[in-house]
Amino acid sequence: MPGPFQYGIWSLCTLLEAAVVVCAITKDSFRRYLALNIYMLASIFVSMVRFRILFTYGFASPEYGYFYYYSDLLLTIGLYCALMSLYAHVFEEMGAEQYVRLGALLLLLGTAAFSFAIVMQNSSRITGRFVVEVSQNLFFVGLVLTYVLWGAMLKLRETRTRLIQLVLAVGLYFSVFAASYALRNLYPGLHNIWPYLTPVSGCVLPLAWAYAFWRIPDDARLAPSRLAMVPR
């Protein structure tokens, strides 16, 4: 059963997600970053349903476990779509949005098929392990895609500060969760740290997005060369 710390972080994370949507509406950016805001609204909805299932069935119940992992998987796919919308923002002037969408869909299906193939070879209980495996792989694919997007932004000399911070926050989030799932796969015995690590990591994205919407004006610009580690 989660303790006061987990409940506190859970509530904080949900509040931060709501703050992202409120900040985006206040700063007139809700429609411009629609996919990001829909993802945040979906996260809030999932948090509330998880809370309800937790209190109805209990923490150790299979209902909670299945809902937790399957909703997590669906949210990861949602974040993947949000990332694609960031791709569309970066490439909007090149008119390459439909190719981006097609590529993303193919990659998503490919990741699911790859994960399913791995689990089919290794386990008799397919569904439970499939969810963990596909989550780990999706986080990693998301991480690679964010890295590629960031590389493209540097190459295209993207200057929109808010877009830069939104993308970098997604990169941080995918990195933390891909590492966390991989660590969970490698060391299943470390189950004592997950109740602390996962919720704290989950606050990274809404915190950074809320900051980007609240503090950074839509027309703020910055030279991408300032971000390169080796001065250009």
Next chain:
Amino acid sequence: MMAAFILVCSVVTLLQFFVWYCRSLIAASAKEALSPEVRDVTGIARAASGEDFTRVMQLLQLCPERPEDRGSIQAVGTYFGLLNFLRATLARMVPSMRAWTDSERGQCAYFAAVALERRIAFSRGMLAQQMES
């Protein structure tokens, strides 16, 4: 094998994204000019140096906190710690890295001074509101 590969790649990219993110926060505040009184209080006459960071952070803690900048200040504080670690280890062997870490630490101090400026303005705003009511 796959999980180990993902773990190593994720940790490396996590570090990179963290550094880029902090640099984007610092770059966004670098355009803001400091008022003469904040320059006086912090002792930053021209360019900020890494040695100013701790003092500016202590001054920051004296001001009422603004919830919206807490996360970014903590992120830059962690970045400053990372730079100190690099300065004490790798930069001893690579002189160019020492110059880079010194410049980065100075920019962290400037970021903290800009945050201090905002907090002072925030405190003044609150005080003015209280006086009016």
